Amino acid sequence: MSYFAHLPDRTVIAVRGEDRVKFLQGLVSNDVTTVEPGAAAWAALLTPQGRWKADFFIFADPDEPCLLLDCESSQSAMLMETLSKFRLRSDVNLQETQLVVHAAWGALPDVATVENAIVAPDPRLPTAGWRLLMLEPSPVAKADAVAYDLHRLVLGLPDGDRDCEPEKTLLLEANFDLLNGVSWSKGCYMGQELTARTHYRGLVKRRLVPVASEVPLPEPGTPIMADGSEVGHIRSSHDHCGLAFLRPAALEQHLEANGHRIVPRVPGWLAIALAEEKKGGAVTQGGAAT
Numbered sequence: 504m505s506y507f508a509h510l511p512d513r514t515v516i517a518v519r520g521e522d523r524v525k526f527l528q529g530l531v532s533n534d535v536t537t538v539e540p541g542a543a544a545w546a547a548l549l550t551p552q553g554r555w556k557a558d559f560f561i562f563a564d565p566d567e568p569c570l571l572l573d574c575e576s577s578q579s580a581m582l583m584e585t586l587s588k589f590r591l592r593s594d595v596n597l598q599e600t601q602l603v604v605h606a607a608w609g610a611l612p613d614v615a616t617v618e619n620a621i622v623a624p625d626p627r628l629p630t631a632g633w634r635l636l637m638l639e640p641s642p643v644a645k646a647d648a649v650a651y652d653l654h655r656l657v658l659g660l661p662d663g664d665r666d667c668e669p670e671k672t673l674l675l676e677a678n679f680d681l682l683n684g685v686s687w688s689k690g691c692y693m694g695q696e697l698t699a700r701t702h703y704r705g706l707v708k709r710r711l712v713p714v715a716s717e718v719p720l721p722e723p724g725t726p727i728m729a730d731g732s733e734v735g736h737i738r739s740s741h742d743h744c745g746l747a748f749l750r751p752a753a754l755e756q757h758l759e760a761n762g763h764r765i766v767p768r769v770p771g772w773l774a775i776a777l778a779e780e781k782k783g784g785a786v787t788q789g790g791a792a793t
Contacts, residue, residue: 505611507643509604519596519598605636607635666746714737719740723740724736730756
């Protein structure tokens with residue numbers, strides 16, 4: 504089946520100027536030079552100490568020399584303010600646009616529907632679908648944001664500060680290394696040192712994992728217990744599906760939150776990575792050990 508949804512809680516920021524690529528390249532976790540029409544990148548902005556601050560999709564505008572950041576609306580003002588602090592003498596201009604974000608999965612809508620849209624595959628997983636930037640909400644977007652939320656929860660895709668804890672979460676804990684959110688070859692960027700050290704030393708102590716329960720999952724931050732000890736906590740959820748930070752060793756234990764059973768639903772891409780980490784190898788995108 505084909506699903507097409509408008510995501511109303513997203514904002515698109517335009518980054519213009521001759522230095523736009525160089526500017527972002529020195530600040531975000533992924534390689535901005537790979538971004539071109541039809542190919543987006545997913546990247547994070549970190550604190551100088553290497554903790555998550557924001558994440559967004561980066562598109563190239565096919566009609567003008569401009570990069571477009573698809574970000575959480577709740578973080579757009581902070582993101583613009585933070586990025587502006589690093590402009591210095593760079594030829595860079597930041598501005599919120601009126602573009603709206605859509606997601607499609609299963610199959611793309613017909614050509615007539617998306618002919619004026621900026622479209623790229625979701626770079627995190629092939630099964631994630633596509634991201635679309637449009638001038639206005641599409642009348643043929645019959646799915647809604649709730650349907651998309653369930654889609655990304657089952658796949659194990661984090662959703663900004665609903666899943667990542669600002670100035671606390673490490674990128675590898677939120678699986679950015681496995682979901683094409685980190686470049687290991689691009690050179691320096693803010694917060695790189697801790698990210699690289701965590702990767703090459705295999706220091707990932709928890710991972711964001713899809714979970715399910717027979718009852719609606721409790722609020723974010725609710726502890727998950729195993730044999731009387733806290734082994735993780737709930738992050739975002741919808742009804743019986745959600746994501747949780749869990750210690751890898753806890754995945755084979757009996758887990759509970761608020762007295763109800765919590766069952767990990769580890770997707771294949773994450774299962775491969777966890778198996779490699781258990782052997783003691785660092786893991787790269789796609790689950791291959793290094």
